[in-house]
Amino acid sequence: MSGGVSGAPPRVLCRLEEIADGQAKGFDLGDDAIFVVRAGRQVYAYRNACPHTGGPLDWDDEGFMSDSGEHILCQTHGALFRIDTGACLAGPCLGDCLATVAVALDGHDQVVLTQVKGVEVPAT
Numbered sequence: 001m002s003g004g005v006s007g008a009p010p011r012v013l014c015r016l017e018e019i020a021d022g023q024a025k026g027f028d029l030g031d032d033a034i035f036v037v038r039a040g041r042q043v044y045a046y047r048n049a050c051p052h053t054g055g056p057l058d059w060d061d062e063g064f065m066s067d068s069g070e071h072i073l074c075q076t077h078g079a080l081f082r083i084d085t086g087a088c089l090a091g092p093c094l095g096d097c098l099a100t101v102a103v104a105l106d107g108h109d110q111v112v113l114t115q116v117k118g119v120e121v122p123a124t
Ligand code: FES
Pocket: 050, 051, 052, 053, 054, 055, 074, 075, 076, 077, 078, 079, 091, 092, 093
């Protein structure tokens, strides 16, 4: 059972093709800032807040990814995070984790939030 709320539409962030494979895209949700990382047809999303200081990972507009594209990078002090879990692998917040945001691909190749203000919404 998903706990979905009937009649509550998913919040469409963008089309999958708007995020290059291996890259990320930021979104301002008004009361929150998040980013979505694409790995093929998988999408992962996190709050744009580094566990080290709480500041945005992309403060200098250099994006969210390391040069190799293998990890999420905080541009401030260089912390590296796993793409699939948000776990910090190196840097001052080693052992901490980015805050996950629930997203999914819907049946139209759109990236949608699947939880809005704590309420689950279906991805289809
Ligand atoms: S604020 Fe992210 S590593 Fe320091």
